[in-house]
Amino acid sequence: MTTLVTGATGNTGRHVVAELLRKGERVRALTRDPEAAAEKLPPGVELVAGTHTEPDTMLAALGGASRLHITVTAGLAQVGPELVRRAVDAGVRRITVVWGGAVGPVEQAVAESGVEWTRLEPQEFMSNTLTWVDSIRADGEVREPYDFPSALVHEADIGAVAATALLEAGHSGRVYNLTGPRALTASERLRILSDALGREIAFTRITHEQAIERLVATGVPRADAEYVVGWYAAPTSDSTTVDDTVARVLGRPARTFEQWVAEHVDRFRDAALSR
Structure with a gap:
C-alpha cells in the first residue's frame, strides 16, 4: 500500500517520509518542486508535483494511495475539507493530520471523513x-x-508517531497531544x-x-x-x-x-x- 505525504519537505513531513521508508513502506511525496525535493528527501520516495492547498493538482497523487498524511498550513483552511473529500473518494482509508494549533475546518473534516483518522497536536x-x-x-x-x-x-518524534498511526491499528479516532x-x-x-x-x-x-x-x-x-x-x-x-504520549505510542522515551x-x-x- 502507498502512503501520500503532503508537506513532505517541511519540518514534520520529511520525518514522516523518512520513518515510513525506514519501515519499508511505499511513500509518495507531494511537492511543488520534485527536482528540489529530490535533494532533501531520502532515496526511494516517489515524488509527485502538486500542492495540498490546490486539490485540483492532487488527482494523480491520490491515485492508488490508501493512506494520507496532512500537515495543516496557512491557506489550507478553505480548501482542506475538499482535499479530504477527494482523498476519501480516491480510496484513502487512513489519515493522520498535524493540526494547525486549533481544531479548524481541516481537522474537523478529517474527524468527519468516515475513515480511520488520528490527529496529532504537537x-x-x-x-x-x-x-x-x-x-x-x-x-x-x-x-x-x-x-x-x-x-x-x-519534530522527528512527531514524524514517528504519525508513521505509527498510519501503519498500525489502535490509533483511529485518537487525538494525541505531543x-x-x-x-x-x-x-x-x-x-x-x-x-x-x-x-x-x-x-x-x-x-x-x-x-x-x-x-x-x-x-x-x-x-x-x-x-x-x-x-x-x-x-x-x-x-x-x-505528556507521555510519545513514549506510549513509540515504546521508547521522547x-x-x-x-x-x-x-x-x-x-x-x-x-x-x-x-
Whole structure:
C-alpha cells in the first residue's frame, strides 16, 4: 500500500517520509518542486508535483494511495475539507493530520471523513529554536519577550508517531497531544546551547510589541504575528506540561532537547568557525 505525504519537505513531513521508508513502506511525496525535493528527501520516495492547498493538482497523487498524511498550513483552511473529500473518494482509508494549533475546518473534516483518522497536536517544535540562529551567530545573544517553560517536542518524534498511526491499528479516532520529555524556558534552552557551543549566549528581554514588529518585518501578517507572540505571552497548560504520549505510542522515551541540539549545533556556530 502507498502512503501520500503532503508537506513532505517541511519540518514534520520529511520525518514522516523518512520513518515510513525506514519501515519499508511505499511513500509518495507531494511537492511543488520534485527536482528540489529530490535533494532533501531520502532515496526511494516517489515524488509527485502538486500542492495540498490546490486539490485540483492532487488527482494523480491520490491515485492508488490508501493512506494520507496532512500537515495543516496557512491557506489550507478553505480548501482542506475538499482535499479530504477527494482523498476519501480516491480510496484513502487512513489519515493522520498535524493540526494547525486549533481544531479548524481541516481537522474537523478529517474527524468527519468516515475513515480511520488520528490527529496529532504537537506543542512547540524544538526546531523553532532555529529562529535564534542569526542573532546567536551575529551577536551572541537571543532577544525574546518571555521566558516561560515550553514542553517542546522533537519534530522527528512527531514524524514517528504519525508513521505509527498510519501503519498500525489502535490509533483511529485518537487525538494525541505531543510534547518532549521536559518543559524548558528560553533561558534554559540557551544554557544547553551555550554548553554545546562552548561559549556564553546572552538572553535579552524585549517588549511584546517589539516581538510582534520583528515578525511583521519578516513578512508575517500582523494578525499571525499577534497570535504567535500572544501564545508565548499566555501559554496553555498543554504547552507547558509534559505528556507521555510519545513514549506510549513509540515504546521508547521522547527525544530530548539535548539530542536536538547535538543534531543542529553547527548551524549556530559563527560563520568563520563553521567553514
